[in-house]
Amino acid sequence: MVKLFLCSQVKPWSGLLPNVLLLEDDILFANTLEDFLDDCSFSVDVVHNSEHMLELSFKNRYDIYLLDVNVPHMSGFELLNDLRQSGDETPAIYLTSRRDKEDLNEGFKSGADDYLKKPFDLDELLFRMNALMRRAGVLETILVGEYSFDAKNNKISDSKDIYELKPKESKLLELLLQRRGNIVLKDEIEEHLWDSSEEISSGSLRVYVSSLKKVLGQNSIENIRGTGYRLIL
Numbered sequence: 001m002v003k004l005f006l007c008s009q010v011k012p013w014s015g016l017l018p019n020v021l022l023l024e025d026d027i028l029f030a031n032t033l034e035d036f037l038d039d040c041s042f043s044v045d046v047v048h049n050s051e052h053m054l055e056l057s058f059k060n061r062y063d064i065y066l067l068d069v070n071v072p073h074m075s076g077f078e079l080l081n082d083l084r085q086s087g088d089e090t091p092a093i094y095l096t097s098r099r100d101k102e103d104l105n106e107g108f109k110s111g112a113d114d115y116l117k118k119p120f121d122l123d124e125l126l127f128r129m130n131a132l133m134r135r136a137g138v139l140e141t142i143l144v145g146e147y148s149f150d151a152k153n154n155k156i157s158d159s160k161d162i163y164e165l166k167p168k169e170s171k172l173l174e175l176l177l178q179r180r181g182n183i184v185l186k187d188e189i190e191e192h193l194w195d196s197s198e199e200i201s202s203g204s205l206r207v208y209v210s211s212l213k214k215v216l217g218q219n220s221i222e223n224i225r226g227t228g229y230r231l232i233l
Helices: 027-039 050-059 076-085 101-109 122-135 167-178 186-193 202-216
Strands: 009-012 019-023 043-047 064-067 092-096 114-117 139-144 147-150 155-157 162-164 221-224 228-231
Touching (some): 019 027, 076 092, 092 101, 122 167, 167 228, 186 228, 202 221
Parallel strands (some): 019 064
Antiparallel strands (some): 009 139
């Protein structure tokens, strides 16, 4: 059975540590995030205002941005919008206490790839970072306990076996990992797995879940009847 630790390790394409630029004006919280990401094999630069972040973003290349919104000089929304206007497509996640739908909408309109509301689970942040960097080609695999999950090639492997996953099984596992411990609604899963041109199949979804449980263990994925699924490892 797969064992998920708080800090899942990552394996970058280049063999170098992924570079993170963290913008957070709460120094204590910034130190907590820096320590966590450092333990998870990331190279982290921390800044406390948008002016310093702009300076570093033009000077260095980063694999992902983590942005607070309420920061000195200009808001995280304005900052990321300026970066996007300049052609900077670095994956970016907002980490903010703003909870209104209007703020969420403004965040994505400014160019964010994801949005986490404080307080958030560090494990969830890690999975979301990994997913974004994998899509950007930064990460090759995620090591999940004794298993290696290669979403690009749809494989789970350990020291003895390699398990081939169907593309939709791999996408399902990736989504459940991103939301680990939380219920993922069935409608959301179906929207994630099937394109608009494809016919959605609830029966196929149940088969995909069953196939993953054969690898991860029968108690690894909880079926919330009539609602969705939750990874509970």
